Amino acid sequence: MRLRLAFAFVSMAALLADPTAAMSQDLLSSVDLDSPEMTMSEMTRAEVDALLKAASQGDRHTVDLEGKRLSRLDLSGLDFSGGNLHLVKLNRTNLKAARFDRAVLNQAWLIDADLTEASFVKASLLGTQMQRAKLGGADLSGARITADLSGASLIGARLAGADLSADMRNQSMGLMRGVLKSADLRNADLSGANLARADLEFAQLQYANLANCNLNKADLAGADLSGANLAGVDFTETDLASAVLPSAAALAEARNLDKARNLSLARRPN
Template sequence: MSFRLAFALVSVAALLVDPTGAVSQDMLHGVDLNGPDMTASEMTRAEVDALLKAVPQGDRNSADLEGKRLSHLDLSGLDFSGGNLHLAKLNRTNLKGARLDRANLNQAWLIEADLTEASLAKASLLGTQMHRARLGGADLRGARITADLSGASLNGAKLAGADLSADMRNQSMGLMRGVLKSADLRNADLSGANLARTDLEFAQLQNANLTNCNLNKADLAGADLSDANVAGADFTETDLASAVLPSAAALAEARNLDKARNLNLARRPR
């Protein structure tokens, strides 16, 4: 079965489970993550490097790697800026320090990929699978992200101005949104980010910069916001059940905290 067909079938199944489309994307269901399609590579690092270097410098339509199987490769430090990596398989691939600015990573697979200190500024990550990916110190400023980053490490990542909000216009595959369940976002810069309807259940947000964030209808149940900067952050209908809140002084600078859901069930920091 081709990936495109499998993707479509999973999408239909999601809608059958919940015809309103109000479900989080789950493209892992029924996928063999240990099969060759998800673990093997059809190119070497040298071949990928040669393809990237063959693109004229400054060409906005960079290298085309759509659907390529590049899992488990060492692609650290390479420049994919503006490249087309739609549907590419990059599971457990080493992309440390790689440049992926403005790259199309829509529906790509980066499960347990290492993107430490990588640059993904203004990249497109729609429906991207990034479970347990490592993005410590990565630059995702201005990126559009409806990826599944469950269990991912984003300690010190830069997400200022990023848009992780739900795509309310296109719900044929369920509610596509940023999913950061149990993700490590300690010390991350999320200033001015759009986190509306984002799933941040049990996320670690200690000392994160959430200034002027849109948290409208986001799920922060069980999240730890100890020492987070929430000045100007909008908590309208944000679910705060069992969340650990920052100090009263910090909360005084937030917006619409009184309109948050389950505020009475939130916890003060120890």
């Protein structure tokens, strides 16, 4: 309880100092990531597994792990689908092939977590901290994501139909949006994803499938789009400063490229 109140206090101070910043995305500068709260677990894998099995036999068939400390455990292959993982700590946890379909992971901590081949189909990841997470081959299709995925590896990940756009209706806690700064999205499937106002500065998007993406007002400064599929992509007010663009044929399939910002500063194909 004391830690949650401290987080709330720090977040409000950050918000007052910079009203355009997302509350949960300002916490890293004020939280000790080496503290026991962020690095230790209060449960064993066996105990977590027992809770999951008990929940699967209950009326709601969902597990409640809100606020639990589960960092650095091996929880690979476990099924958390539909569960409440609000504020859970899973930093550096092995979650390979784990399932979080329809689960709520709002404001959860998964920094440096191994989520290779994990499934987050239609999960809620609002204000979630996932810096440097390993999400190669993970499935985030249809998920609502305003998480910080800076430096994360999403090679071959599936984000089809995912919503990483900024929440423009509720900004009382700052501008919440998907942050993929310097993330590795090579060969990822982002078809039909909503990336309006998302932050993809210096993201690696080589050969990614961006078909029918909404990139309205997104930040792609310095991003590498070599070989990307841009069919139907909306570039209205997208920042393309220093971005590496794909072939002329790929660009011809995009929409509103002439309305992009800093297009003259992008690196055009030969």
